[in-house]
Amino acid sequence: MYQFLYNLIGNEIIAGLLVAVVPLTIILVFALFGIWLERKVSAHMQDRLGPMRTGWHGWLQTVADLMKMLQKEDIIAHDADKSLYNIAPVLVFTGSFAAFAVIPFSSKLLGSEVEVGIFYLLAISSMVVAGILMAGWSSNNKYSLLGAMRAAAQIVSYEIPTALVVLSMIMFTGTLSLDKMSQMQTSSFWNWNIFGGAVFGLSKFLLIPFMFVGATIMFISTLAEVNRVPFDIPEAESELVAGYFTEYCGMKWGMFMLSEYGNMFAVSAVISILFLGGYQSPIGYLGNTIGASWLVPFEQGFWFIAKGLTLVFVQMWLRWTLPRLRVDQLMTVCWKYLIPYAFLNLIIIGIISIL
Amino acid sequence: MALKTETMVLNMGPQHPSTHGVLRLELEIEGELIISVKPHIGYLHRCFEKHAEAMSYPQVVPYTDRLDYLASMGNNFGYVVAAEKLMGIQVSERVEYIRVIMAELQRIASHLVAIATNGADIGALTPFLYLFRDREYILSLFEMTCGGRMLYNYMWIGGLSHDIHPDFVRKTKEFIKHFRPTVVELNNLLTFNKIFIERTANIGVLPLDTAINFGASGPVLRGSGLAFDVRKEDPYSIYNRLDFEIPTGKGLVGTVGDCWDRYYVRVLEMEQSLRIIEQLIDNIPEGDVQSAIPKRIKPPKGTVYSRVENPRGELGYFIISDGNLNPFRVKVRAPSFVNLELMGELSKGHLVADVIAILGSLDIVLGEIDR
DSSP: OHHHHHHHHOOHHHHHHHHHHHHHHHHHHHHHHHHHHHHHHHHHHTTOOOOOSSSGGGTTHHHHHHHHHHHSOOOOOTTSOHHHHHHHHHHHHHHHHHGGGGOBSSSSOBSOOOTTHHHHHHHHHTHHHHHHHHHHHHTTOHHHHHHHHHHHHHHHHHHHHHHHHHHHHHHHHOOOOHHHHHHHTOSSGGGSGGGTOSOOSHHHHHHHHHHHHHHHHHHHHHHHHTTOTTSOGGGOHHHHTTGGGTTOOHHHHHHHHHHHHHHHHHHHHHHHHHTSOTTOOSSOOHHHHTTOTTHHHHHHHHHHHHHHHHHHHHHHHHHTTOOOOOHHHHHHIIIIIIHHHHHHHHHHHHHHHHO | OOOOOOOEEEEEOSSOTTSSSSOEEEEEEETTEEEEEEEEOOTTOOOHHHHHHTSOHHHHHHHHHTTSTTOHHHHHHHHHHHHHHHHTOOOOHHHHHHHHHHHHHHHHHHHHHHHHHHHHHHTOHHHHHHHHHHHHHHHHHHHHHHSOSSOOOOEETTEESSOOOTTHHHHHHHHHHHHHHHHHHHIIIIITOHHHHHHHTTSSOOOHHHHHHHTOOTHHHHHTTOOOOHHHHSOOTTGGGOOOOOOOOOOSSSOTTSHHHHHHHHHHHHHHHHHHHHHHHTTOOOSOSSTTOOSSOOOOSEEEEEEEEETTEEEEEEEEEOSSSSOSEEEEEOHHHHHHTHHHHHHTTOBHHHHHHHHHHHTOOHHHHHO
């Protein structure tokens, strides 16, 4: 994308800034939209209407909320560790939004074409844990501390099944680059990795069930990584009030909130790249058919966001259906079920791909 | 060298999302493990019992509304039954029928809140709203009858404040028809949900002898397996003529007396209440609901203890009369107060998250604990 913009504008600095600004804007808009969507989804699931007054079906509600949060007084608890307290939301926000740098929205809209994209993504999203622990500790609040302890244990544990599934996909595709992974699954949904990828013959059909298992494990463990129901114990509002961000208010709280929704989309994007063909269209491109190749990247962007939003919707759907697990049950799910199955899946996919 | 460790005291409440009002729980925890739980009460104390001494007998009725504010009809009922027993008033059949219908509707409404909040504490927010939607039907029935949606002041000594609305019978039947499928929906969505069972089965197990020793009553006692219900054991009003069963905890998914059993007893009791209403709704006798209200209420000297089955358990009123217009003493045996005492016993050795599940399954109302 940088190269494209550089050719277009001819100025290094402006092109570089645009590369940084455009995806960030998209993500911020998504976070705003995600919060609105969550409220509408929950409302319609619960026989309510949700926000209706601010704009058409309340679509401006989150914007209004954000304006309110920006104007709020920034209260810092008296006994809080001020520097850590102030850094924590920034760190969480950065961690979740920096992940978008390597996510290919389409073959043209890609922040940075890093060869080790997926590795970078796993690494940068781990920063969130540090931020959460800082927030919990520096607030000097027992609920925050409990929430941060739970969050750290949970996120670190659930990174293992995620990493194992990612590893199996790296083995299968032979690349760490998210863009290349997406390119491999081109031309039809039958070539998506969840359907055994763009290979032919018996091994493709052998792979399909294990790919489904892998995708399911990935979905469950990323659900836990972004602290969503049924794994929302770090911020379980009926137990810990608000978990690690109990003491935060105003825009600092807003940053936690935005990063949560940013994270939701980020993990959905990763799943769709690994398993659901990334930005590839399931049915071919209109742009290619009518001979307007400039249309293709836009179509790709559409498909990518559609896939991401579908997964986000499933996350919301689960949130408003299921109760919450307890902290020990959460660990049981991870260590006794997800990790062994992810390991097994890794080995089986490895064996089948060399067949 | 062993590290020096100490337990942490976590103050849960009085302002906390799931302490059901203004209860303060002092948790002593080691990591997430509970060492001890101490409930602190009194944040909602309104001197009901002292107030009652300064008012005439009928004037006490509105104050009973505020005891268990989720089951105001039941509180009214208990008080008027006690006062009528003291004065030897016989009310008409119509009044009895309407009172029982109201009390059973109130029982359903109250159990809906109990089930909903228990689910919401565990994280299931959608059933909460579904159940509140259904509770709305009952509240509108009450509103239609007496104008109140929460505090009714409906049952008076010797009668009722208003007769039922002409539409009441039809709407109640509509409600019954609407409500049965929603219980099935609730069971599918929450009761037999795997995660919900994981969170409540084998948690906070209350053995029967402990329950009896602590004086527990209502769904808490029945969840432990004893079919004790004041409506059957010591029938008041017209309950001895009605056909209904007393559901008890059977340990269907865990141990007898766990949180799930207490929860499920409430679900089953709603069905029994529907049965009672169905038996009565079509044959409410004709008559005047206010004919038996005495002009001047001045009971003879004496004492009376009368108990009714409120949604939360055995609600008892002990009234001492010295022959004046005001009662000399009104003492309330509040079921939530007694059931809350079990909190420390049930929570030992569980995790912080379980405390919430246990508290939700005890279903306390601070209004009647603090009085």
